[in-house]
Amino acid sequence: MNGARRLAAKLAPPVLGLTTLVLAIILIQILIEAGRINRFVVPLPTQIAASFGRVIAEENVLGRFLLTAGEALAAGVLLTVVGIGLGVLLYRFRLLRLACETWVAALASAPLVLMYPLFLVIFGRSALTMVMIGFVAALPPVILKTIEGLAGTRRVLIDVGRSFKLTQAQQFWKILFPAALPSMFVGIRLGLIFALINVVGVEFLINFGGLGQLINELAERYDLPGTYAAICFVVLVSVCFFAVTGWIERWLRPAD
Amino acid sequence: MKPAGPILVVEDIVKRFDTPDGALTAIDRVSFDVAPGEFLAVIGPSGCGKSTLFNVIGGLIDGYQGRVSVAGETVRGPHAALGMVFQEESTFPWRTVIENVAFPLEIAGVAKAERIERARHFVALVGLAGFERRYPAELSGGMRQRVSMARTLASEPKILLMDEPFAALDEQTRLLLGDKVLQIQQELKQTTLLITHNITEAVQLSDRILVMTYRPGRVKRVVSIDLPRPRTSEIVSSDAFGHYVAQIWSDLREEATRGMQDAEAHSRRERATP
Numbered sequence: 290m291n292g293a294r295r296l297a298a299k300l301a302p303p304v305l306g307l308t309t310l311v312l313a314i315i316l317i318q319i320l321i322e323a324g325r326i327n328r329f330v331v332p333l334p335t336q337i338a339a340s341f342g343r344v345i346a347e348e349n350v351l352g353r354f355l356l357t358a359g360e361a362l363a364a365g366v367l368l369t370v371v372g373i374g375l376g377v378l379l380y381r382f383r384l385l386r387l388a389c390e391t392w393v394a395a396l397a398s399a400p401l402v403l404m405y406p407l408f409l410v411i412f413g414r415s416a417l418t419m420v421m422i423g424f425v426a427a428l429p430p431v432i433l434k435t436i437e438g439l440a441g442t443r444r445v446l447i448d449v450g451r452s453f454k455l456t457q458a459q460q461f462w463k464i465l466f467p468a469a470l471p472s473m474f475v476g477i478r479l480g481l482i483f484a485l486i487n488v489v490g491v492e493f494l495i496n497f498g499g500l501g502q503l504i505n506e507l508a509e510r511y512d513l514p515g516t517y518a519a520i521c522f523v524v525l526v527s528v529c530f531f532a533v534t535g536w537i538e539r540w541l542r543p544a545d
Numbered sequence: 546m547k548p549a550g551p552i553l554v555v556e557d558i559v560k561r562f563d564t565p566d567g568a569l570t571a572i573d574r575v576s577f578d579v580a581p582g583e584f585l586a587v588i589g590p591s592g593c594g595k596s597t598l599f600n601v602i603g604g605l606i607d608g609y610q611g612r613v614s615v616a617g618e619t620v621r622g623p624h625a626a627l628g629m630v631f632q633e634e635s636t637f638p639w640r641t642v643i644e645n646v647a648f649p650l651e652i653a654g655v656a657k658a659e660r661i662e663r664a665r666h667f668v669a670l671v672g673l674a675g676f677e678r679r680y681p682a683e684l685s686g687g688m689r690q691r692v693s694m695a696r697t698l699a700s701e702p703k704i705l706l707m708d709e710p711f712a713a714l715d716e717q718t719r720l721l722l723g724d725k726v727l728q729i730q731q732e733l734k735q736t737t738l739l740i741t742h743n744i745t746e747a748v749q750l751s752d753r754i755l756v757m758t759y760r761p762g763r764v765k766r767v768v769s770i771d772l773p774r775p776r777t778s779e780i781v782s783s784d785a786f787g788h789y790v791a792q793i794w795s796d797l798r799e800e801a802t803r804g805m806q807d808a809e810a811h812s813r814r815e816r817a818t819p
Contacts, residue, residue, distance in 0.1 A: 445633040448605055452629040453649050453700065454622075463652070467639045542639045544680040 332514040340514035357499030358526045364423030364484040372428050376435025397429035402490050423484035434476025438469025474538045481530045551578035558611035571597040573761035586739045586747035589757030590801040595740045599708040603629045628702030632709040636681040636692045643677040645692050649700035667695040687718045705737045720778040723749045731775050748789045759800040
C-alpha cells in the first residue's frame with residue numbers, strides 16, 4: 290500500500306506536467322480552429338505533428354540536431370570548466386572579486402549575440418563561431434553562481450574542516466566544492482540555456498549550420514508547420530541537456 | 546603513585562575584538578586545567594565569551610594573549626589531539642551517516658574498508674546503528690548532532706571539545722542525549738570540555754563546573770560536582786543535584802542579569818540612533 294502511494298507520489302508531477310501540456314495544445318488547436326488565433330501565424334498543432342515526418346525525412350534533422358547539440362555541448366563543456374575555474378578564482382581572491390563581479394553581472398545582461406559579426410571576423414563562418422559565442426554569452430551565470438555557492442558555504446562546515454586540519458586543497462575538494470555544487474549546477478543549467486539560445490540564434494542569423502539554419506530556411510519558405518516542428522527539436526536539445534545535467538548532479542550529490 | 550598531570554592547560558587567556566564601539570574584551574585572564582578522563586563544563590550567560598574560549602582552545606582563532614597546551618605541547622592552530630563538536634548542525638549533507646563519521650579517517654588516509662569498519666563502531670556507540678546509509682536530511686536534529694559527535698570521536702581525540710552541542714534541542718531530548726554522552730565518556734574515559742549555558746546539563750554531565758562572569762568573561766568560581774558515577778538522567782531528581790543547580794544559579798544569576806541589562810541598553814541605543 291505504501292509502495293503504491295510512493296509510486297503515485299513519484300509519478301504525479303510528470304503526469305500533471307504532461308497533462309497540462311496536452312491540454313494547452315488542445316486549447317491552442319480549439320482557438321485556432323475557432324478563428325481566435327490567426328492560422329497563418331500559428332499553424333494547427335495537428336499540422337505541426339503531421340510535418341514532423343516530412344521534416345525528419347527531407348531536412349536532415351538528425352544531422353542538424355546533432356550539430357546544434359554538439360555546438361551547444363562544446364560551449365557547455367567550455368563554460369563549465371572556464372566558468373567554474375573563474376568563479377573559484379574570484380572567490381579565492383577578494384580584491385579580484387570586488388574589482389570584477391559587477392562587470393561579470395553586467396555582462397550577463399548584455400545582448401552579446403549582437404556581436405556576432407566580430408566573432409565571424411575572428412573565427413570565420415564555422416561551427417567554432419557558434420561555440421565561442423555560446424560560450425562567451427553563457428559564461429557570466431556560471432561564474433556568478435559558482436561564487437555564490439562557494440561564498441554561501443556554511444561557516445561551521447569550513448570550521449569542521451579546519452578542526453580536522455584539512456589542507457587548502459582538501460578544504461576545497463571535500464567541503465567547499467560539494468557544498469557549492471547545487472548552486473554551480475543552477476549556473477551550468479542557466480549557462481546551457483544561454484549557450485543554446487545564442488548558438489541557434491547565430492545559426493539563424495548567418496544561415497549556417499544546424500537547427501537555427503533549418504528554422505531560417507523553413508521560415509523563408511513560409512513552411513510554418515515545418516518551422517514549428519524544427520523549433521520543437523531545439524526544445525528537445527534543451528530537454529536532453531536538462532536530463533543529463535540532472536543525472537550528473539544526482540550522481541555527484543545523491544543526497545539532494 | 547603520582548597522579549597524572551593535566552592534559553589540557555589554559556593559562557591567562559585574554560582575547561579582545563575590535564568593534565565599532567572600540568576594543569571589546571571577550572575573555573580576560575581565564576586559566577584552568579583539565580585532568581585526563583575528566584569532564585569539565587564551562588558555564589556562563591550569553592555574551593561571556595564561551596564560544597570565543599572554545600575557538601581559542603580549538604585553535605580556530607588566534608591573536609590572543611596567554612597559552613593553551615595539550616599534554617605539554619602549546620596549541621598553535623587546530624590540533625589533532627582536540628576534537629571539536631560544534632553548536633550549529635555541522636554534518637555534511639552530501640554524505641551518508643557512515644561517510645560523515647568516516648570523514649576524519651578518510652583525511653588520515655585510512656583504507657576504505659577499514660575506515661568504514663571503524664566508523665561503524667562509532668555510529669553504534671552514539672546509538673545510530675541501522676542508520677548508516679541515511680543522509681542527514683533524513684534524520685532528526687538530535688540524531689544529526691550524534692553523527693557530528695561520532696565523527697569527532699572517530700578521529701580519536703585526546704580531548705573532546707563540545708560547544709553547546711544540544712542547544713537547539715528540546716529539554717527531553719537533551720536529557721536523553723546527556724545519558725548517551727555519559728555512557729560514551731564512561732566507555733572511552735574521554736576527557737571532555739563542554740561549553741554550555743544550561744545548568745542542568747552541566748551538573749548532569751560534569752566532574753567540575755567552571756562558572757564565568759558576564760563580559761569580560763572571567764572565571765568566577767569552580768564547583769566540583771560530587772555526584773556518583775556512572776550517572777544517568779535520573780540523577781536530576783535527586784536532592785544533591787538540586788543543591789548543585791541552586792548553587793550554580795546563585796552564581797550565575799547576577800551575571801545573567803547584567804547580561805540582560807546590557808542587551809537592553811544596547812537595544813535602546815540602537816533605537817535612539819537615527
